[in-house]
Amino acid sequence: MKEEPIKSFRDIPGDEVIFSGTPACAGCGGLLTLRHCLKALGDRIVIVNAACCFTLLAIYPLTPFRNSWLYTAMASAPAGAQGVRDALDVLIEKGKLDSEEDLKVVVLTGDGSAYDMGLSSTSGALDRDLDFYYICYDNEAYGNTGFQKSGATPLGSKTATTPPGKRHPMGSELPKKDLFDIWKSHRPPYLATISPAYPLDLINKFRRAGQHRGPKLFISLVPCPPGWGTDPSRSVDLAKLSVETGVWALKEAVSGEVRHTVVPKRFKPVEEYLRGQGRFAHLFRPARQEETLMEIQERVDEYWRLHKLLL
Amino acid sequence: MKRDMLTGNAAAAWGVRLAEVDYVPAYPITPQTEIIETLAKWISDGMMDARFVSMDSEHSMITAAGAASATGARTFTATSSQGLLYGFEMIYTVAGWRVPLVMVNVSRGLSSPLTLEPDHNDIFAIRDSGFLQIHCETCQEVLDSIILAYRLAEDEQVLLPVMVNMDGFYLSFTREPVEIPDPEEVREFLPPYRPKHAFFMASRPMAQGVAVLGGSAYSYFKYQMHLASLKALEVYGEICAEFEKKFHRGYGPVEGYMLEDAEYALVMAGSFSTLGKKAVKRARDRGIRAGLLKLRLLRPFPEAYIRRALEGKRAVSVLDQNISVGKGGILYSEVASCLFNSKKKPVLLSFIGGLGGKNISPQEFEFIFEKMIEAFEGGPSGPHLLYTEKEWDDISILKRTAEKEGDA
Numbered sequence: 001m002k003e004e005p006i007k008s009f010r011d012i013p014g015d016e017v018i019f020s021g022t023p024a025c026a027g028c029g030g031l032l033t034l035r036h037c038l039k040a041l042g043d044r045i046v047i048v049n050a051a052c053c054f055t056l057l058a059i060y061p062l063t064p065f066r067n068s069w070l071y072t073a074m075a076s077a078p079a080g081a082q083g084v085r086d087a088l089d090v091l092i093e094k095g096k097l098d099s100e101e102d103l104k105v106v107v108l109t110g111d112g113s114a115y116d117m118g119l120s121s122t123s124g125a126l127d128r129d130l131d132f133y134y135i136c137y138d139n140e141a142y143g144n145t146g147f148q149k150s151g152a153t154p155l156g157s158k159t160a161t162t163p164p165g166k167r168h169p170m171g172s173e174l175p176k177k178d179l180f181d182i183w184k185s186h187r188p189p190y191l192a193t194i195s196p197a198y199p200l201d202l203i204n205k206f207r208r209a210g211q212h213r214g215p216k217l218f219i220s221l222v223p224c225p226p227g228w229g230t231d232p233s234r235s236v237d238l239a240k241l242s243v244e245t246g247v248w249a250l251k252e253a254v255s256g257e258v259r260h261t262v263v264p265k266r267f268k269p270v271e272e273y274l275r276g277q278g279r280f281a282h283l284f285r286p287a288r289q290e291e292t293l294m295e296i297q298e299r300v301d302e303y304w305r306l307h308k309l310l311l
Numbered sequence: 312m313k314r315d316m317l318t319g320n321a322a323a324a325w326g327v328r329l330a331e332v333d334y335v336p337a338y339p340i341t342p343q344t345e346i347i348e349t350l351a352k353w354i355s356d357g358m359m360d361a362r363f364v365s366m367d368s369e370h371s372m373i374t375a376a377g378a379a380s381a382t383g384a385r386t387f388t389a390t391s392s393q394g395l396l397y398g399f400e401m402i403y404t405v406a407g408w409r410v411p412l413v414m415v416n417v418s419r420g421l422s423s424p425l426t427l428e429p430d431h432n433d434i435f436a437i438r439d440s441g442f443l444q445i446h447c448e449t450c451q452e453v454l455d456s457i458i459l460a461y462r463l464a465e466d467e468q469v470l471l472p473v474m475v476n477m478d479g480f481y482l483s484f485t486r487e488p489v490e491i492p493d494p495e496e497v498r499e500f501l502p503p504y505r506p507k508h509a510f511f512m513a514s515r516p517m518a519q520g521v522a523v524l525g526g527s528a529y530s531y532f533k534y535q536m537h538l539a540s541l542k543a544l545e546v547y548g549e550i551c552a553e554f555e556k557k558f559h560r561g562y563g564p565v566e567g568y569m570l571e572d573a574e575y576a577l578v579m580a581g582s583f584s585t586l587g588k589k590a591v592k593r594a595r596d597r598g599i600r601a602g603l604l605k606l607r608l609l610r611p612f613p614e615a616y617i618r619r620a621l622e623g624k625r626a627v628s629v630l631d632q633n634i635s636v637g638k639g640g641i642l643y644s645e646v647a648s649c650l651f652n653s654k655k656k657p658v659l660l661s662f663i664g665g666l667g668g669k670n671i672s673p674q675e676f677e678f679i680f681e682k683m684i685e686a687f688e689g690g691p692s693g694p695h696l697l698y699t700e701k702e703w704d705d706i707s708i709l710k711r712t713a714e715k716e717g718d719a
Contacts, residue, residue, distance in 0.1 A: 044513045048378065060528060063518040068511050070381060072374050075401055079371030082364065083336060083378030083386075084511060090333045090362045091384055121374070122368030160368035236607035269516070 003207040012199055013132040014038045018172070019064045022057050029222030029233025029239055030054065030137035032196035034108070037135050040206035043067045045104040045133075046084055050077035050118055052110030053136070053144040064292040068103065077107045078125035080238075081132045104133060111138040114150035114219070115177050126186035126215050133209070139174070139224035147227035147279075151177040155299070156292050157279045159227075164282040170280060170292045175299065178225045179219055184253050192252035192261075196222060197239035201261055205252055212254075221248040229278015242275040246300045263309050270297045312496075317489040319482035320345035322450040323389065323415045323475070325489070326361050326457025329497040330413075333384040335363045336375040340394040341427055342479035343417040347389060369398035369550040373414075377405030380412040380472075381517040382513055382517050383462065383510035385503070388525040390410075391479060392419035392433045393494065399436065406441025406536065408520055410509050411464030414442075415455060418581070419479040419665040428668020429478040431633040434609075436541075436642050441536045443473040443543055444609040446580045449520040452607075455560060458492075462550045464502050469543045470508055471536065476609075485582075489560055492558055498633060500557055501516050518571075544611045564613035566605040567620055569595065573602025574625040575677075575683040576657075578607045578646055583665050590676030599680055606642065614649040621650060626683035626691075632665040639663065639694045658686045661694035672699060 006012065006308040024031045030053065038045075049055055051074035054168075058069050066176040072080035085105045085106035091097035107125075109118060114136035125132065140157045148161040149172055158164055158171040167305040183191055189212035209216040221242050230238060240300040242248035243262055247270060250262040271293065274280040283289045304310035317325065323346045327335070334352070337347035353359040366372040367389050390398065394415055405412055418429040421436075434444065443463065445456045453475065460473035478481060511521060523529050547564060555561040568588050570576060575594070579587045584605040584711040594601035604615070604620050604627075626692050629647075630638025638644065643661035650656040662679055664671045675697045682692055710716055 043516070046511050055522060058518045058521040060521050062525045063521065065518070066516060068516045069521065070378060071522065073370075073404055074380065076371050076374035079336075080375040080378040081368060082366070082371070083334075083375035083380075084382045086334055086336070086362050086375070087379035087382035087384035087386070088511065091382070094360065096333075097383070097512065102515060103511055103513055120367055121371045124371055127367070128364065157585060196548065215324075258613065307514040 003210065003266070005204040006200060006256060009200070015039065017041070017043045017050060017066050022064045023059070024053065024057065025226055025232070027223065027235040028223040029196045029224065029235045030110070030220070032138060032235070033137050033220040033222055034135070034192065036196065036199045036202050037190060037206065038067070040102060041106060041133065042201045045106050046070060047071060047106050047108050048077050048080040048184070050074055050107070050109040050113035052113060054108060054110070056286060069197055074113050076121045077109055077113065077118060078134065078231070079121045080131070081105045081107045082125055082128065082130050082227065083214070085132055103259060106133040108135050109164055110143060111136060112142045112150045114138070114180050119182070123186065125267060126183065126188055128285070129214045132215060132280065134215065136179070136219045137222045139222050139227055141227055143224050143227050155297055156283055158282055159279070171279070172291060179260070182277065183217050187256050188217055189213065190216040190252070192218050193221045193250055194218050195239050195243055195248060195249065195250060196220060197236050198243065198250060198262060201250055205261070208252070209272035224273065225300050227279065227280065238273070238277070244268045245270045245273040246304055247273055249303065258309065260309060266303070267310065270300050312493050313491050314488055316486045317450050318345065318486050319450045319453050319477045320417070321349060322489050323457060323477070324349035324353070324452040325491055327387045328353060329492060329494055330385065330387070330458055330461045330501060331445065331498070331503070332361050334379045334386045334389055335361055336366050336372050336379070337363065338369050338372045338390070338394065340367045340369070340391045342419060342483045343394070343415070344592070345483070346415060347601070347676055369394040370401055371581060372406060373401035374396040375553070376412050376414070377401060377408055377410055380405070380410035381408050381511070383504070383506040386412050387414070389415040391417040392421055396421065396436060397560060397662065402437045403440045404520070406428060407532070408509065408538070408586050409470045410472060411461065411470060411504070413460045413475065414472065415457070415475045415477065417477055417483045418481045425639070426667045428480050430666045430668070434474065435633050437474065438610065438641070441471055441500055441540065443471055443540065445473065445475045446607055446711040447475065447477045447482065447611055448582055448584045448605060450482060450485070451489050451560070452562065453482065453556070454489055454491070455554070455562065457578055458497055458501055459550055459554060459562065463506055463543060463547055466546050467507065468546055468609045469539055471539055471543065476581070481582040484565045489587045492594065496557060514528055514541055540611045547608060562607060563616070564608035565606055565620060566615045568603040568605065570602035570604055570620060572600060574600040575602070575680060576621060576624050576627045577603045578606065578627060578629040578642065579603060580609065580642065581632060584673060585628065586671050590673060593676070594680050595675065599684070600679060610643060610674040612649070617646060617649050621657055622653055622655040624685040626658040626660065628660045628662055628679050630662045630664055630671070630679070634663050634666060637651045644663065658691050660691055662697055663694065663699035669702070671697060675699065
């Protein structure tokens with residue numbers, strides 16, 4: 001079923017699938033992402049969750065969702081999605097369940113599960129061409145346990161396990177894993193990056209994804225005020241800056257064909273994004289770590305040059 | 312009803328086929344693989360109306376199986392040894408979901424050292440998880456237990472997953488005559504699963520597997536599982552009575568062999584019980600009033616049955632085919648705990664044997680009975696780690712080859 005793309009904020013569905021009053025932190029970029037994703041998906045879904053901050057959204061006997069929910073474990077939400085999808089299919093096939101009762105199956109994980117522990121079960125689900133959605137809200141560290149380094153942590157970020165010190169002044173010395181490309185190598189029918197600051201782009205991507213059977217995957221870079229050391233009121237601005245500086249490339253891949261959906265006319269300097277985030281403060285004070293700042297900028301430029309969107 | 316010569320693995324596959332399961336997520340591991348291969352073939356040939364999916368690990372497999380069960384499908388999967396441990400986290404998780412998943416574990420010793428042959432450390436690793444455990448001695452028992460397991464797991468008073476255990480090689484790859492019940496009769500005994508408790512459907516959104524805050528909610532749900540497991544003992548009795556009426560094969564939570572008038576009793580579980588029964592017969596021929604208690608249901612632990620069976624005996628030997636390193640036999644501890652407060656408790660001895668599939672020879676059984684008679688007359692000895700002189704000579708040769716000759 002093809003849905004027309006929406007053109008204005010007024011076209012964003014007013015219906016809320018997730019209600020207010022969750023225990024998420026103020027200014028949680030992940031929650032804003034999820035809210036928009038659910039507006040696009042509707043409530044005839046079952047969320048299969050891996051251990052992450054959002055596991056604590058559903059605490060007995062309350063859930064903020066209008067839809068169904070299954071918490072699995074940290075490593076195997078995609079396998080849980082496999083079980084639910086297969087069970088729904090086989091029950092409907094055998095006439096044990098009315099097809100009206102069918103649900104879309106949606107995996108919801110943070111970056112810790114998506115980039116690290118759950119990679120094997122994700123690869124399995126992609127390999128089996130499982131018909132499901134996968135939403136990873138990526139705050140670039142293990143947020144729920146107090147912001148330790150994950151495979152998604154970028155170069156130069158301070159985390160609880162990459163504290164800048166005399167011998168390791170830059171914090172994380174490893175660049176961020178490219179999960180988009182890892183997923184893309186499995187050739188899923190639909191794959192996209194999204195941002196809570198670009199809800200039209202986000203919702204239209206879900207609409208396009210909905211035309212495909214098989215894995216439909218989304219990664220959202222999401223500001224995390226307690227982990228990033230930022231004020232909750234700045235989350236949307238920071239998400240926007242991540243795109244405007246080119247740090248977070250908004251794109252999609254349909255059957256492997258990559259297209260950038262938002263390309264800034266002029267890229268802002270990456271420093272504008274880094275400055276003001278507590279996790280990068282050591283790169284500026286007490287002394288500027290020029291080499292690291294240059295390397296971060298250079299990596300961003302290199303990405304866009306590679307895609308011939310920066311000359 | 313028909314009769315066939317089936318391996319334990321083939322008997323397991325037949326149990327699953329007769330239970331008319333909807334879904335089989337699978338992952339191979341020796342010595343279990345024949346079960347899933349057989350099911351894959353039947354499903355591919357259209358002889359079984361189910362969906363089969365090859366998973367990427369046992370952790371994923373048990374997650375998928377539990378999730379399918381939570382969706383409302385009758386689900387089966389099987390594993391063994393390292394696979395069970397790889398999926399260990401999900402064993403506890405799925406038990407907590409209170410879904411009626413049935414699994415088979417084909418017991419195999421745990422690495423390291425890496426080995427293929429059986430002992431029960433793998434199945435006892437999940438002892439405290441909430442899975443019910445049925446331990447099988449024969450291939451017939453494997454087939455029947457799977458059908459019983461679904462009835463038990465799906466009973467609303469239970470709603471806990473069940474693990475049916477058989478020994479690798481000794482049962483999994485050994486052909487025995489097996490009666491394959493008539494599908495229609497099985498259907499009467501085990502009607503299709505209609506979930507009332509855990510399911511996913513659009514018209515009735517449900518949150519499953521949710522977190523709790525604080526110890527009081529956590530304790531409540533754990534106690535619920537425990538009480539349901541204890542309740543399962545009663546339900547098991549009722550189900551088995553019905554099964555026996557229909558199929559003329561009875562399975563108690565424990566089975567006594569020449570036990571009634573016995574003075575000296577062995578306690579065993581699994582396929583090695585057959586060796587124990589032979590030893591009991593030989594001991595009787597020598598004039599020892601010997602008997603054997605086979606434990607079939609290990610979770611829930613049939614305490615009252617065990618107490619009743621062993622009270623008043625002169626001496627009892629628990630023969631553990633497992634070892635809790637630094638403590639000893641797991642079943643010994645469990646049997647001891649249920650006899651401790653009894654006024655008619657026997658002298659209780661602990662023997663470890665059959666680790667990694669090591670044989671238990673007639674001489675070793677003779678040694679066990681000698682020790683029991685000694686214990687009755689002069690007090691207990693042990694615990695004893697069974698190892699024959701021949702085995703000692705054999706390992707000495709291996710050690711010489713490994714240039715570890717001088718080491719004790």
